Amino acid sequence: MKAAPEREVDRSVSQTVKAQLALRDQILSGSLRPGERISELQAVETTGASRTPVRMALVRLEEEGLLEAIPSGGFMVKAFSERDISDSIELRGTLEGLAARFAAERGVSARELEPLKECLAAIDELLRQVPISVDAFSSYVTLNARFHALLTELSRSPPLIRQIDRASALPFASPSGFVMAQSALPEAQQILIIGQEHHRVVIDAIENREGARAEAIMREHARLAVRNLRLALRNRTHLDLLPALALIKAATD
Amino acid sequence: MKAAPEREVDRSVSQTVKAQLALRDQILSGSLRPGERISELQAVETTGASRTPVRMALVRLEEEGLLEAIPSGGFMVKAFSERDISDSIELRGTLEGLAARFAAERGVSARELEPLKECLAAIDELLRQVPISVDAFSSYVTLNARFHALLTELSRSPPLIRQIDRASALPFASPSGFVMAQSALPEAQQILIIGQEHHRVVIDAIENREGARAEAIMREHARLAVRNLRLALRNRTHLDLLPALALIKAATD
DNA sequence: CCCTCCGCTATTGTATACATAACGTATTCA
DNA sequence: TGAATACGTTATGTATACAATAGCGGAGGG
Incomplete structure (x- = not known):
C-alpha cells in the first residue's frame, strides 16, 4: 500500500x-x-x-x-418527513416491546438485570435536579440509549437485536444537537420523568415474567416519545436549519 | 470499459x-x-x-x-438457528401488525383494497383443491407473498415498509424449495386455510378502521406461521442437507 | 427568441495492480 | 519427537487507471 x-x-x-x-x-x-x-x-x-x-x-x-x-x-x-420520523419511533417501540416480551417470557437472571438497574439509578440521579442542566441532559441521553440497548440484549434474539439496531439508526443517529434541552420546554422534564417511570415498570414486568405487560409498557413508552417529538417540533423556531435527524436524539425520549 | x-x-x-x-x-x-x-x-x-x-x-x-x-x-x-428463524417470523408478524394498524387508522380507499381482494380470491381458488398440488402450492406461495407486500404498502409508511422488507429477507428469501408441499403434511393445508381466514379478517378490520383488531390478527397470523415452521421442522427427514433458509418460504405461511 | 441537437465535461461504474496481513508448511533446534 | 519460528503463498484491503454515461452548455437552425 x-x-x-x-x-x-x-x-x-x-x-x-x-x-x-x-x-x-x-x-x-x-x-x-x-x-x-x-x-x-x-x-x-x-x-x-x-x-x-x-x-x-x-x-x-x-x-x-x-x-x-x-x-x-x-x-x-435521504430526506425524512416528520411522519417518517414519528413512524420510526413507533416502529422502534414496537420492536422493543417484542424484545421486552421475549425477555420476560424467556426469563432473565437477577445478575443480568443488574446493569439495567444501575442505569435506572443513574438516570434518577440526573432527573433529580429541576430544571435539568444541558450537561446533565447530555448524560441522560447517553444513559437512556444504554438502557435501551441493554434491554434489547435481554431478548437474546440476535435477529431482533439486529433489527432494533437498524430501526434505531434514525431515532438515535444524531451525535449531538440536544434540541430539547436548548429549547427548554417546561413540559420536557416532566416527559423525561414519565419515561423513567416506564423504564422502572418494564424491568418490574420482566422480573415477574409478565410478557404482555412488558410489551405494552414499551409501546406506551414509544407513544410518549412520539408526543415528545411533536412537542419539540411545535416549538422549534431557530431549529429549522438543522437536518431533521438532529431533532431526533433529543425527542426520542 | x-x-x-x-x-x-x-x-x-x-x-x-x-x-x-x-x-x-x-x-x-x-x-x-x-x-x-x-x-x-x-x-x-x-x-x-x-x-x-x-x-x-x-x-x-x-x-x-x-x-x-x-x-x-x-x-x-451466516448460520441461523431454528429459534433465529422463528423469531424472525414473529418479528415480521409484529411489523406487519403495525402496518395493518397504520392502514386501518389512516384509512384506505376501496380502490386500494381491490388488488388485495383479488389476491384473496385467487388464493381461495387454489385452496379449493384437496390435497393441493405442488404447482398450486407454488402459486400459493407467490400470491401469499404478494398479499403481504400489498398489505405492507397500505401502511403508507416508507420506514415501516423498508423495515418489513428487511425483516422478510430471512423468511421469504428462498427462491424455491417448497419443503412443506414435498413433505405433504396432512395438517399443512389446514394451516393454509386458517391463514387465508386471517387474511380475510385483516382486510375486514382495515375496511372498518379497527386498528387494534387488524394488528392483533396479523400477530396471530405470525404465531400460526411459527407453529407451521415447528411442524415442518419436526417432519423434516431428507431435508437436513438444505440450508435452514430453504425451509422458510414454505413454512412462513 | 426559443428550441433542438451535438459535443464536451464531470462523475460514476468497472477493472486491475499493488501492498499487507494472515495462514499454512517446512525446517530446525531443544 | 514435538514445538516454535521463519518463510512462502494466498487472499483481502486499498489505490488508481480506464471506460461509459448522464448532464450541461453552446451553437445553429427554425
Missing part, C-alpha cells in the same frame, strides 16, 4: 470504517443537507480514503437508511 | 446487481453452506464480475443479513 506522498494514512482503523464514520458525521451534523447529492470525489477528499473504501462506506450507509441511491448513479442524502 | 477477450459481459444490468443476485442464489440454493467462508476470487469466477462489484455485492449481502463479516477479513455465510 503506497501511501500518497502528502496524505497521512491512519492505519489503526480500516479506511472503510473511517470513511463510513466520517460520512455519517457529515450527514448527521448537517454538512450534507438532505436531498443533496453526495460526490464520491468530494467524499474522497474529506475522508482521506480512496474511492474503493468510500464506495463501500456509501453502500453501507445506503443500507443503513441514511443515503438513497440515485437511479442514474451515485447517492443522495 | 474494455471487455476481457474471453469473458462475456452482460451490459443490461449493472455488474454489482448481477453479482449480488448470483451470490444470493448461491447462498440460498445451498451451494455455499452456512458458516462457509466466501472467497472473493471464487465469487469473481462464478459471477463473472470483477472484484469491485463483487465486494459491493458482499457488503450489501452482509447488510442484508445473509453474510457475516469475519474479523480477520472477508465474509462467511
Whole structure:
C-alpha cells in the first residue's frame, strides 16, 4: 500500500470504517443537507480514503437508511418527513416491546438485570435536579440509549437485536444537537420523568415474567416519545436549519 | 470499459446487481453452506464480475443479513438457528401488525383494497383443491407473498415498509424449495386455510378502521406461521442437507 | 427568441495492480 | 519427537487507471 506522498494514512482503523464514520458525521451534523447529492470525489477528499473504501462506506450507509441511491448513479442524502420520523419511533417501540416480551417470557437472571438497574439509578440521579442542566441532559441521553440497548440484549434474539439496531439508526443517529434541552420546554422534564417511570415498570414486568405487560409498557413508552417529538417540533423556531435527524436524539425520549 | 477477450459481459444490468443476485442464489440454493467462508476470487469466477462489484455485492449481502463479516477479513455465510428463524417470523408478524394498524387508522380507499381482494380470491381458488398440488402450492406461495407486500404498502409508511422488507429477507428469501408441499403434511393445508381466514379478517378490520383488531390478527397470523415452521421442522427427514433458509418460504405461511 | 441537437465535461461504474496481513508448511533446534 | 519460528503463498484491503454515461452548455437552425 503506497501511501500518497502528502496524505497521512491512519492505519489503526480500516479506511472503510473511517470513511463510513466520517460520512455519517457529515450527514448527521448537517454538512450534507438532505436531498443533496453526495460526490464520491468530494467524499474522497474529506475522508482521506480512496474511492474503493468510500464506495463501500456509501453502500453501507445506503443500507443503513441514511443515503438513497440515485437511479442514474451515485447517492443522495435521504430526506425524512416528520411522519417518517414519528413512524420510526413507533416502529422502534414496537420492536422493543417484542424484545421486552421475549425477555420476560424467556426469563432473565437477577445478575443480568443488574446493569439495567444501575442505569435506572443513574438516570434518577440526573432527573433529580429541576430544571435539568444541558450537561446533565447530555448524560441522560447517553444513559437512556444504554438502557435501551441493554434491554434489547435481554431478548437474546440476535435477529431482533439486529433489527432494533437498524430501526434505531434514525431515532438515535444524531451525535449531538440536544434540541430539547436548548429549547427548554417546561413540559420536557416532566416527559423525561414519565419515561423513567416506564423504564422502572418494564424491568418490574420482566422480573415477574409478565410478557404482555412488558410489551405494552414499551409501546406506551414509544407513544410518549412520539408526543415528545411533536412537542419539540411545535416549538422549534431557530431549529429549522438543522437536518431533521438532529431533532431526533433529543425527542426520542 | 474494455471487455476481457474471453469473458462475456452482460451490459443490461449493472455488474454489482448481477453479482449480488448470483451470490444470493448461491447462498440460498445451498451451494455455499452456512458458516462457509466466501472467497472473493471464487465469487469473481462464478459471477463473472470483477472484484469491485463483487465486494459491493458482499457488503450489501452482509447488510442484508445473509453474510457475516469475519474479523480477520472477508465474509462467511451466516448460520441461523431454528429459534433465529422463528423469531424472525414473529418479528415480521409484529411489523406487519403495525402496518395493518397504520392502514386501518389512516384509512384506505376501496380502490386500494381491490388488488388485495383479488389476491384473496385467487388464493381461495387454489385452496379449493384437496390435497393441493405442488404447482398450486407454488402459486400459493407467490400470491401469499404478494398479499403481504400489498398489505405492507397500505401502511403508507416508507420506514415501516423498508423495515418489513428487511425483516422478510430471512423468511421469504428462498427462491424455491417448497419443503412443506414435498413433505405433504396432512395438517399443512389446514394451516393454509386458517391463514387465508386471517387474511380475510385483516382486510375486514382495515375496511372498518379497527386498528387494534387488524394488528392483533396479523400477530396471530405470525404465531400460526411459527407453529407451521415447528411442524415442518419436526417432519423434516431428507431435508437436513438444505440450508435452514430453504425451509422458510414454505413454512412462513 | 426559443428550441433542438451535438459535443464536451464531470462523475460514476468497472477493472486491475499493488501492498499487507494472515495462514499454512517446512525446517530446525531443544 | 514435538514445538516454535521463519518463510512462502494466498487472499483481502486499498489505490488508481480506464471506460461509459448522464448532464450541461453552446451553437445553429427554425
